[in-house]
Each structure stands twice: as C-alpha cells, then as structure tokens.
Amino acid sequence: MNKKTIKDVCVKGKKCLVRVDLNVPMKGGVITDENRINGALPTIKYLMEQGAKVILCSHLGRPYNIFNDKIKKIKPEDESKTREELVALTLKKCSLAPVAARLNELLDNKVTFATDVIGESAKAAVAACKEGEVVLLENLRFHAEETKNDEDFCKALAEFCDVYVNDAFGTAHRAHASTAGIAQYGLCDEAVAGFLIGKELDVMGGALETPVRPFVAILGGAKVSDKIGVINNLLEKVDTLIIGGAMAYTFFKAKGYGVGTSLCELDKVDLAKELIAKAEAKGVNMLLPVDTVVATDFPNPIDAAIEVDVVPSNSIPDDKMGLDIGVKTRELYADAVKSAKTVIWNGPMGVFENPTLANGTIAVAKALAETDATTIIGGGDSAAAVKQLGFADKMTHISTGGGASLEFLEGLELPGVACLNNK
Numbered sequence: 451m452n453k454k455t456i457k458d459v460c461v462k463g464k465k466c467l468v469r470v471d472l473n474v475p476m477k478g479g480v481i482t483d484e485n486r487i488n489g490a491l492p493t494i495k496y497l498m499e500q501g502a503k504v505i506l507c508s509h510l511g512r513p514y515n516i517f518n519d520k521i522k523k524i525k526p527e528d529e530s531k532t533r534e535e536l537v538a539l540t541l542k543k544c545s546l547a548p549v550a551a552r553l554n555e556l557l558d559n560k561v562t563f564a565t566d567v568i569g570e571s572a573k574a575a576v577a578a579c580k581e582g583e584v585v586l587l588e589n590l591r592f593h594a595e596e597t598k599n600d601e602d603f604c605k606a607l608a609e610f611c612d613v614y615v616n617d618a619f620g621t622a623h624r625a626h627a628s629t630a631g632i633a634q635y636g637l638c639d640e641a642v643a644g645f646l647i648g649k650e651l652d653v654m655g656g657a658l659e660t661p662v663r664p665f666v667a668i669l670g671g672a673k674v675s676d677k678i679g680v681i682n683n684l685l686e687k688v689d690t691l692i693i694g695g696a697m698a699y700t701f702f703k704a705k706g707y708g709v710g711t712s713l714c715e716l717d718k719v720d721l722a723k724e725l726i727a728k729a730e731a732k733g734v735n736m737l738l739p740v741d742t743v744v745a746t747d748f749p750n751p752i753d754a755a756i757e758v759d760v761v762p763s764n765s766i767p768d769d770k771m772g773l774d775i776g777v778k779t780r781e782l783y784a785d786a787v788k789s790a791k792t793v794i795w796n797g798p799m800g801v802f803e804n805p806t807l808a809n810g811t812i813a814v815a816k817a818l819a820e821t822d823a824t825t826i827i828g829g830g831d832s833a834a835a836v837k838q839l840g841f842a843d844k845m846t847h848i849s850t851g852g853g854a855s856l857e858f859l860e861g862l863e864l865p866g867v868a869c870l871n872n873k
C-alpha cells in the first residue's frame with residue numbers, strides 16, 4: 451500500500467507520538483501476556499536508534515474516564531462508590547504504570563512514565579525527553595475525549611507530536627483522537643505507519659489488491675451476519691471461497707438441506723442464496739462442507755467431553771446440531787489450500803475450543819502451515835485458534851487486529867490508515 455512508514459521520514463530530534471497497542475491482559479496489576487509489548491518493540495527501538503524523542507500512547511482495558519470532572523457510564527455494581535473509590539479502582543485495573551515498568555526493563559532504563567495524558571506530568575516528561583529516550587503517557591481512555599475524537603484533546607496531544615506514528619492496528623478501525631484525529635485535524639508535520647501497521651498493509655493489503663493466484667479464502671466462525679461484508683468483498687477477488695463453521699448451516703438451508711438444531715440464521719437464508727448466485731456469476735468456486743460432525747447438544751462447559759457422529763451434510767438429523775466439518779471436508783479443503791498461492795483465513799471451522807470439535811480447524815491450520823503459499827489469518831478467534839493449536843510461526847501473517855482485520859477484509863477504509871500520508 452502506498453502509505454508512508456517511519457522509514458520514509460526523518461525523525462532525528464523530532465517528537466514522535468506513537469499510538470501503540472499496549473492493551474495487554476492483566477491480573478491484579480500483573481501483566482499475564484506480553485505479546486503486544488513485544489510486538490510494539492521493533493518500531494520503538496527503531497525510533498530510538500534514529501534519535502527520535504519517542505512519546506508512546508495507548509489505551510488499556512475499559513476504564514472509567516477518571517481524568518474528566520464527571521465520570522460517565524458507571525456500571526450498576528459501582529454506582530454506590532465515591533469518586534475517590536472509582537479513581538482508585540480504575541488506576542488499579544487500567545493504569546499503564548506496570549507496562550511502563552516492563553518497557554523500562556526491556557529498553558535499558560530509557561522509559562519515563564507520565565501519570566497523566568496531557569497534564570503537568572506528561573508535559574514535564576516530554577520536555578525532559580532526550581533523543582533516543584521514551585515517554586509512556588497514562589491510559590488515553592482515562593479521558594472521555596479520546597474516543598470522542600475531541601479536537602481540543604487532539605490539539606493538546608499534538609503538543610507532543612512533530613511526527614505522528616500509528617502502529618496500533620487493533621484500533622485502526624476507530625476514529626479516536628490518538629488513532630486518527632491528530633492527523634485528521636492536520637496537527638502534525640507527518641503521519642506515518644509503524645512496522646506493525648506497515649506489515650498489515652503490505653501483506654493483507656497486497657493480497658487483496660494484487661494476489662498471486664490461485665487465491666483462496668476460507669471463512670468460518672459463528673455467524674453469516676458478522677461476515678456478510680467480508681464474503682461480498684472477497685467474492686470479487688478470490689478464485690475459491692471455502693465456507694466452514696456454523697456459518698455453513700445458513701448456506702445448507704439455502705440449498706434446501708435440513709440443519710437439525712444447528713446454529714442457523716433464518717433471516718439470512720435469502721442472502722446466502724444471493725451469495726451462492728453471486729459466486730456462480732463470478733465464476734468463483736464456492737466450497738461448502740460435504741460432511742458434518744454432529745452431536746445432540748452444544749458442549750457445556752465448552753470443553754466438556756462430547757459424543758459425536760459424522761453425517762453427510764444433506765442429512766443432518768432433526769435432533770442433532772453441526773459442530774465441526776467432517777473428515778471428507780477436511781481433505782477437500784486441505785486439497786484446495788495445497789493448490790493455492792495466496793490463502794486468507796477468517797473464522798474457525800468448528801467449535802475449536804473443544805478438543806473433540808477442533809479437528810476441522812486443526813486440519814485447515816495444518817494445510818496452511820504446510821503450504822508455501824502466502825497465508826494470512828484475520829479475526830480475533832481465528833488468530834487465537836492458530837496460536838492455541840501451535841501453528842502461529844508457520845503462517846506468513848497473523849493480523850494483530852480482530853475487528854480491524856475484518857473491516858480491512860471487507861474493503862472498508864480504516865480511519866487509522868486513511869489518516870496516514872501517502873508516499
């Protein structure tokens with residue numbers, strides 16, 4: 451894609467405000483998964499080496515807006531709490547202080563933490579920041595203005611910004627102050643992508659714009675309704691469209707098959723018919739499961755032991771529900787992947803959270819792991835499945851954005867990308 455990246459601009463001596471994704475899972479003030487911190491490091495280290503003054507900003511969790519006079523959207527269980535209690539609770543759960551401490555360890559003691567976002571602490575930390583050093587601002591969402599993309603808030607943030615760098619793909623589909631506003635309002639000299647967003651645009655954008663063919667898309671997951679835009683957009687581009695997951699049952703219904711008690715969106719059956727017709731008209735090879743793993747009930751809890759059968763897809767018994775693709779389908783789909791040069795995958799093939807129902811998803815993940823084709827994984831649960839099943843390092847690219855990657859696959863323009871300068 452023709453967006454400028456940090457490699458295209460001179461950052462020496464400049465204040466670079468970098469929107470990173472440091473929204474790491476935490477338990478009792480302890481970081482439980484450092485993946486996002488590690489993901490942000492290449493961009494941060496590069497900017498430090500180039501002699502930039504690196505000002506990092508991120509959100510973390512779903513905090514109250516404790517930096518505003520009035521705290522809004524208080525949950526029922528917190529209604530009786532005083533302001534002081536709400537502030538303490540929010541700081542305990544959502545302060546970026548523990549992340550700053552960890553970053554400081556990883557970056558040779560060069561990181562200063564500001565205890566506010568645009569206030570005195572931030573101003574002092576930025577003023578003291580030397581070339582090659584880093585400041586991490588406190589959680590952006592402690593201000594309600596962040597998600598409102600408030601212009602004055604953008605202006606205050608822009609005091610810390612000669613060059614705006616967006617490297618948080620997970621929030622790139624939102625037009626917030628830190629994800630788009632600063633650049634949208636023209637408050638910086640340059641607006642460029644960091645390495646993470648750069649790779650998303652190169653690999654995913656490249657596949658959508660100029661795919662090496664055959665181009666195969668595999669779509670699964672729970673609902674057709676979540677993925678209509680993705681299916682529609684990909685039908686314009688792919689040679690083969692593979693459907694799995696619960697989404698398949700709405701297509702079964704459209705073909706006149708019974709679906710038993712499977713998850714099925716009756717109000718989307720007509721749409722499924724249209725999508726089948728569109729595939730035909732476009733000459734896209736649409737593959738649906740030929741056999742289906744069924745059980746009497748949905749597993750509860752989700753990883754409970756479960757008795758299953760495999761039936762042809764056009765004969766799901768009335769009292770059974772489909773929960774995974776069958777053995778023949780796995781072979782069919784693996785063969786389609788083998789002959790592909792580009793594969794995009796979103797949505798598990800079955801209820802992969804259950805070991806007995808993960809085999810369809812494993813088979814597809816394996817096929818992707820074994821091919822030399824470009825392999826791209828989009829979507830939160832799909833990325834989680836690939837990681838959980840141990841195939842992560844075998845893929846060309848696992849998108850760092852769940853919702854954002856879906857919007858990207860829909861062909862929508864993401865505000866956090868649109869706001870960046872063109873090359």
Ligand code: ADP
Nearest residue numbers: 671672695696772773797800801829830831832
């Ligand atoms: P993503 O987040 O990657 O876009 P989705 O959220 O659309 O994926 O779908 C993931 C969920 O779909 C998983 O929790 C999985 O259990 C569920 N799922 C897949 N197949 C079935 C099925 N046959 N019946 C019910 N749920 C299913």
Ligand code: MG
Nearest residue numbers: 829830831832
């Ligand atoms: Mg999901």
